[in-house]
Amino acid sequence: MNLETKALFLSFGTVQVPHQIEGDQVSTAGPGAGGQSIFFRSGERMVRLSVVASSPLRLEERTEGCAILMGNREVASGQLVKPLLHCPEQAYITVSERCIYDCKFCAVPKLKGGVKSLQVVRMMVEKAKKTGLLRAISLTSGVEVSPQSEAERIAEIVRHLKCFDVPVGVSVSPYPGVNRLLKEAGVDEVKYNLETVDRDLFEVVCPGISFQAIMDALQEAVGIFGENRVFTNILVGLGESNKTLCRGIDELAEMGVLPVLRAVYPHPLRLGEVEMTRPSAERLLGLARYLKSALDRNDLRGDLALTGCYRCTGCDLAPGKDL
Ligand code: SF4
Incomplete structure (x- = not known):
């Protein structure tokens, strides 16, 4: 391929x-x-x-x-390739499958799923470890009550997962203080999703969330977790222009953040709520090449990721691995 x-x-x-x-x-x-x-x-x-x-x-x-x-x-x-938990070689676990926010492209608030306890997460990781294939743990979560209580729950879980001796990545909704909390719990990499770099579009697709607060958390995270350890998902296909995307990629890469360019998935539960157009192969290729050059200009390395999507590469054209 x-x-x-x-x-x-x-x-x-x-x-x-x-x-x-x-x-x-x-x-x-x-x-x-x-x-x-x-x-x-x-x-x-x-x-x-x-x-x-x-x-x-x-x-x-x-x-x-x-x-x-x-x-x-x-x-x-x-x-x-047989997935381990969600994807190959990783225990990639969604802790809270529900969310108080209502991002217009996301199925999680509609699915109103359960919240996994520490014991359940631990059992899932133990089972994955027994296969001999576990290389990383990635935890992601919706927001059940508030970003702070969610991050505290995740931090507590991480403290109990360090015994598995594999890197741990966490993706949560940030709040002031989140980076210190996660670092002290033993997290190796973080991802705070901006979803779009178009600030006007952000207000429409992520109502009630502060774009600037996510940027601030990402900026602080680079100082705390180090180079090549901080990520953010950017959706492609919400109606943003390539020009805005490239400007956003540059801004993030200059901060030391690695954007994950993710083709939007028009989930049936969200159809008609917001524009969601799967990008063409040409658009994906052009943007991936731009991203690769932006990372290179800023001495960032996608192939060094320990957890999450840059390590997995299944959903994206991953700089450092695919190109
Ligand atoms: S790239 Fe990320 S979202 Fe896609 S399957 Fe892999 S870990 Fe999951």
């Missing part, structure tokens, strides 16, 4: 999967929370695709491994 083919796959983001392949090869969660997905590795690259019956891409089994076809044409051959 070359870079262009991965960009093509990500522009669709979905694949049809025959029934006999489903089962433990299929992961839940990810950007299309609540659905199912597969991880397909071909050569050095890996892509995560949501399982959708109407997808223009189709997975087929081969004598050895499998292939992805578009119409009758085989576009790439490779193997499915």
Whole structure:
């Protein structure tokens, strides 16, 4: 799978999967929370695709491994990679599957899921560890009550996970003081999601949240966690221009933050609430190349990530690994 083919796959983001392949090869969660997905590795690259019956891409089994076809044409051959917890090699756990905020692209507030206790998270990580495949722990969380109480809950969980002796990454909604709390709990990497670098659009898609407060937390995090340890998700396809995106990428990279450029997933529970257009392969490629050059200019290295999406690479064209 070359870079262009991965960009093509990500522009669709979905694949049809025959029934006999489903089962433990299929992961839940990810950007299309609540659905199912597969991880397909071909050569050095890996892509995560949501399982959708109407997808223009189709997975087929081969004598050895499998292939992805578009119409009758085989576009790439490779193997499915079995996820550990959500993604390969990581225990990637959503602690609170609910949220008091109402970001217009996000399914979590609509799903109103449960909140995992420390014991449940610990048991999940223990099970993952027993496979011998665990390389990292990534915790993410909606906001059940407030950003502060959520971060305190996560910090407490992290203190109990350090015994597994793998790096821990955390993605939460920030508040003043979050970085010290997480650092002291033993967190190695943090991700505070800006979702869009278009400040006007942010007000519309993330009502009730402060753009500047996230920027402040990211800036402080670089000083506390160090270079190549601070990340932020930026969605592509909410109606933002490439010019605004590139300006935002530059600003973040100059701060020492690594943006994750994520193609928006138009979740069925959010259709019609806000513009969500899956970006074309060309747009994804152009932006990924711009991101790579911005990271290079600022001596940032995506391939050094210990946890999370830069380590996994399934959902994005990951600088330092894919290009
Ligand atoms: S890239 Fe991130 S969101 Fe996508 S599957 Fe991997 S860890 Fe999950």
